[in-house]
Amino acid sequence: MPGKVVNTGTVIKCSFGAAPVPIVVTPLGVFANDLPAAAIDNAVPLENVLTFGMCRSPENPEVAAATALAEGVLTPMPCVPMTEIWTPGMPNILLKGLPILDQESKCFCDYGGVISIEAATSTVECGS
Template sequence: MPPLVVMGAKIGCSMAVPPAPSGSLIVPPMNKVMGCNQPAANIMDNVVGKNIAPFPLCQAKANPTVIAATAAALGTPTPAACVPLFPAPWSPGASQTMIANQPALHAGCTLNCAYGGTVTIAYAGQATIQVS
């Protein structure tokens, strides 16, 4: 069973520059479930600006800011500001553990950006509570 994800979990994107985990998941206490004294996350905690801050730079060729920066550099691939777009929630989520009527978020979940990046969880924010 993977660990439950809580506030402060370390996340990273495959298209971020650098690709190493560089962000923290923000989980407001409105889910009303705590894990190791931190708010616990569910699969719907995927909102840019509320739960996930943009990563520093993006190198995804489908990202409009990367397209513009590459065009300005006369075709030289150029990373640009990250403005992620998540059309779907984290997947797959816990099959048996629910938080605020949604599957709990666990360390094995991923989040796909519309521009081609995949956000993964490098550290769940705690290692004591496991979910299924």
Template sequence: MGQLVCGGAMLKCSFGAAPGMLTVLPQNMVTTSMPIANIMDNKPMVNITPFGMCSSMANPMVASATAAAFGALTPMPCIPVTAAPWAPGSPTVLVANMPALNNSSKCMCNWGGIIEVVNPGQVTIQVP
């Protein structure tokens, strides 16, 4: 069984240089000591904070900086772009009528990065 993810969870991106954090707004109205996340807590800069520097060549800022440096990879500041919700979530446990977010879920960044949960923010509640 996986761990239920709540606000303050630590995230990592496959192209990011530093960990990020999941911020869950209290609109779901389900809390432990922090609000509990569902799969729709995927909004960039609201729910998912930046991951330091981005090194994905699919990111236009990285591509242009790399071209300006004559092909030497030049990471640029991360601005996550996540259009799709977290997947797969926990379909049997609902938070605000959406599947709860568990620690095995992933979120895709439009620049090719895979965002995953490193620390779920709590360790006492398990979900399938």
């Protein structure tokens, strides 16, 4: 089944974040439609995965503290992603030894957020 490769500028969103942002791909010399293609390790907080504005996750210690001060009213706080590697990627297509990042992959934040690919600015069809 074909997949779509993620590259620089692809929009990602967090289930607890306020705003979607573009992924910042670490260039490795492989391009998809003239833009750097991403591998599953392009998940470094504030380098590849930027802030999503405000975080609403009750698992985020800053949100939990602000919510407690507001007597239980959920109080969003600035997002600082605590991301893990993207999964699963496309294991049949490797980029510097790692699966290439595809549009179906997810990334998880330590605060409970699920980061997904919202909209790709440029993708390439790849056979499996």
